[in-house]
Amino acid sequence: xxxxxxxxxxxxxxxxxxxxxxxxxxxxxxxxxxxxxxxxxxxxxxxxxxxxxxxxxxxxxxxxxxxxxxxxxxxxxxxxxxxxxxxxxxxxxxxxxxxxxxxxxxxxxxxxxxxxxxxxxxxxxxxxxxxxxxxxxxxxxxxxxxxxxxxxxxxxxxxxxxxxxxxxxxxxxxxxxxxxxxxxxxxxxxxxxxxxxxxxxxxxxxxxxxxxxxxxxxxxxxxxxxxxxxxxxxxxxxxxxxxxxxxxxxxxxxxxxxx
Amino acid sequence: xxxxxxxxxxxxxxxxxxxxxxxxxxxxxxxxxxxxxxxxxxxxxxxxxxxxxxxxxxxxxxxxxxxxxxxxxxxxxxxxxxxxxxxxxxxxxxxxxxxxxxxxxxxxxxxxxxxxxxxxxxxxxxxxxxxxxxxxxxxxxxxxxxxxxxxxxxxxxxxxxxxxxxxxxxxxxxxxxxxxxxxxxxxxxxxxxxxxxxxxxxxxxxxxxxxxxxxxxxxxxxxxxxxxxxxxxxxxxxxxxxxxxxxxxxxxxxxxxxxxxxxxxxxxxxxxxxxxxxxxxxxxxxxxxxxxxxxxxxxxxxxxxxxxxxxxxxxxxxxxxxxxxxxxxxxxxxxxxxxxxxxxxxxxxxxxxxxxxxxxxxxxxxxxxxxxxxxxxxxxxxxx
Numbered sequence: 160x161x162x163x164x165x166x167x168x169x170x171x172x173x174x175x176x177x178x179x180x181x182x183x184x185x186x187x188x189x190x191x192x193x194x195x196x197x198x199x200x201x202x203x204x205x206x207x208x209x210x211x212x213x214x215x216x217x218x219x220x221x222x223x224x225x226x227x228x229x230x231x232x233x234x235x236x237x238x239x240x241x242x243x244x245x246x247x248x249x250x251x252x253x254x255x256x257x258x259x260x261x262x263x264x265x266x267x268x269x270x271x272x273x274x275x276x277x278x279x280x281x282x283x284x285x286x287x288x289x290x291x292x293x294x295x296x297x298x299x300x301x302x303x304x305x306x307x308x309x310x311x312x313x314x315x316x317x318x319x320x321x322x323x324x325x326x327x328x329x330x331x332x333x334x335x336x337x338x339x340x341x342x343x344x345x346x347x348x349x350x351x352x353x354x355x356x357x358x359x360x361x362x363x364x365x366x367x368x369x370x371x372x373x374x375x376x377x378x379x380x381x382x383x384x385x386x387x388x389x390x391x392x393x394x395x396x397x398x399x400x401x402x403x404x405x406x407x408x409x410x411x412x413x414x415x416x417x418x
Numbered sequence: 419x420x421x422x423x424x425x426x427x428x429x430x431x432x433x434x435x436x437x438x439x440x441x442x443x444x445x446x447x448x449x450x451x452x453x454x455x456x457x458x459x460x461x462x463x464x465x466x467x468x469x470x471x472x473x474x475x476x477x478x479x480x481x482x483x484x485x486x487x488x489x490x491x492x493x494x495x496x497x498x499x500x501x502x503x504x505x506x507x508x509x510x511x512x513x514x515x516x517x518x519x520x521x522x523x524x525x526x527x528x529x530x531x532x533x534x535x536x537x538x539x540x541x542x543x544x545x546x547x548x549x550x551x552x553x554x555x556x557x558x559x560x561x562x563x564x565x566x567x568x569x570x571x572x573x574x575x576x577x578x579x580x581x582x583x584x585x586x587x588x589x590x591x592x593x594x595x596x597x598x599x600x601x602x603x604x605x606x607x608x609x610x611x612x613x614x615x616x617x618x619x620x621x622x623x624x625x626x627x628x629x630x631x632x633x634x635x636x637x638x639x640x641x642x643x644x645x646x647x648x649x650x651x652x653x654x655x656x657x658x659x660x661x662x663x664x665x666x667x668x669x670x671x672x673x674x675x676x677x678x679x680x681x682x683x684x685x686x687x688x689x690x691x692x693x694x695x696x697x698x699x700x701x702x703x704x705x706x707x708x709x710x711x712x713x714x715x716x717x718x719x720x721x722x723x724x725x726x727x728x729x730x731x732x733x734x735x736x737x738x739x740x741x742x743x744x745x746x747x748x749x750x751x752x753x754x755x756x757x758x759x760x761x762x763x764x765x766x767x768x769x770x771x772x773x774x775x776x777x778x779x780x781x782x783x784x785x786x787x788x789x790x791x792x793x794x795x796x797x798x799x800x801x802x
Contacts, residue, residue, distance in 0.1 A: 204798065204799050204802075205798070206799070207796070207797030207798075208797050208798070208799050209797050210755050210758075210793045210797060211755050211759070213759070220796065220797040246791075246795070246796060249791045249792055249796060250798065252782075252784065252788060252792075253782060253784070253792060255773070
């Protein structure tokens with residue numbers, strides 16, 4: 160039986176690890192780790208085939224993370240930050256998106272702009288392929304269209320400016336309250352002069368807090384490993400955090416699995 | 419900007435192709451797709467469309483795929499029939515009629531060609547049969563003409579040209595031909611005009627020397643002979659000249675193409691590898707279609723990976739210089755990447771991927787800009 164394919168774009172590797180964890184931990188998906196020949200044919204096109212290395216010896220091209228259930232196959236694609244719209248448009252131009260995709264979604268943060276501004280930018284960016292892409296988001300993001308369904312969710316909560324780490328800090332308060340307390344105490348030892356000298360940008364405090372806890376939970380590993388392997392995202396966090404419930408509600412709606 | 423001979427082409431019906439459109443054609447146009455997606459058929463359709471009334475081109479194109487199987491060739495009438503689209507039906511009647519419909523935009527005077535055939539049968543007196551002797555009761559017939567039944571085609575070709583745009587349903591020109599099996603169809607030349615210069619290069623056509631000497635000796639070749647030498651030197655640095663000579667050993671007056679080689683001396687072209695022979699063949703064909711269209715099946719065939727980029731750089735330069743549009747099929751991602759390296763604008767390189775669907779052939783078009791992003795920034799597979 161062929162699965163319905165859903166493409167979700169995110170800006171960075173942390174977002175990808177987070178979304179994959181949500182899909183696995185809270186929505187019952189499995190990570191695809193099998194032979195290439197068993198991959199849904201649409202995603203086989205996403206396996207990078209390196210171009211000539213002329214002048215780009217260190218170029219590294221990513222494969223989307225593929226997760227699946229019996230009926231669904233989801234690719235979580237990282238679009239290199241600000242290039243996400245361009246990269247996805249280029250990829251959409253190469254597939255039969257109107258028939259091959261059951262849904263197309265974007266999960267991004269609102270670090271530089273407000274959620275309404277972010278929504279407008281993505282709506283405008285996908286005009287060529289999806290004129291009905293959402294123009295605004297509610298507390299559970301927004302899902303429009305029918306075939307394919309089109310969805311947008313803006314972290315941390317579709318309302319405030321912030322980043323993934325804003326939401327992860329809240330998840331950490333549920334899963335690792337002591338670690339979070341100690342990490343914040345450690346970070347608070349740095350004076351505002353010191354922080355200014357280091358050159359923190361908005362929301363770097365949250366990022367540093369998550370990184371500090373992650374380095375305790377997974378010494379020597381990256382945040383993505385900790386997000387994937389530890390319990391930042393868990394049923395308990397979902398029960399206690401409306402923001403996480405809103406995200407899972409959005410995904411269920413996008414994936415067509417809402418009761 | 420001067421319009422291209424073919425700005426776009428739509429193959430409504432031809433062989434197994436249905437409603438396949440190549441829009442916004444560029445200078446170099448690559449056709450990719452899985453096996454049996456219709457890439458070679460597109461080249462064949464264009465070749466016939468550009469010589470719509472020339473029956474030699476029709477027959478030559480119909481038999482293009484059988485170049486190396488002269489003894490086992492499909493009969494000419496059947497080969498022609500298979501150029502046409504047939505409605506799928508178990509009714510035998512349906513297979514006795516067929517259609518070809520192709521239309522285009524651009525400076526070529528023909529805008530639409532519609533061809534139909536009907537299978538016919540006729541009474542025919544065979545010389546061979548006439549001489550056959552019979553025994554017994556049939557003896558009386560020995561010297562009589564015994565008629566047989568032979569099959570043929572009624573071929574009707576309607577052309578719509580730019581001169582008659584007011585009445586789109588009325589063709590500007592209609593030609594009918596009656597073709598019979600066992601006739602020498604090449605005698606039925608048809609008409610050379612209207613036409614757009616085209617040449618087809620197949621994966622094996624470089625092995626046939628027919629026509630190559632004439633091409634080489636034509637004055638226009640002299641204009642770019644030194645560049646052709648540069649091209650061949652991409653494969654073998656010891657090649658220093660090309661000449662047409664009469665072999666000292668031959669008793670006939672048959673000329674041959676010879677290559678001056680620093681280590682081998684003067685050697686006939688046939689002693690060189692396929693790479694050298696095919697590149698020379700492509701160069702000669704290119705020169706023969708100035709202002710027209712060059713059609714290459716399996717562009718990368720016989721050319722070593724390391725020589726692709728320089729060879730394609732040469733090809734692009736001379737397509738521009740001679741105002742030749744190139745349509746080429748390929749299965750090679752290395753060929754796609756090499757062409758991306760040597761071209762530099764959205765109209766210089768266009769890739770069309772053919773995707774056969776139930777009722778038509780879907781075409782995915784990528785111009786140079788998008789193709790470059792797909793390949794060089796995203797590493798995307800673009801051949802299927």
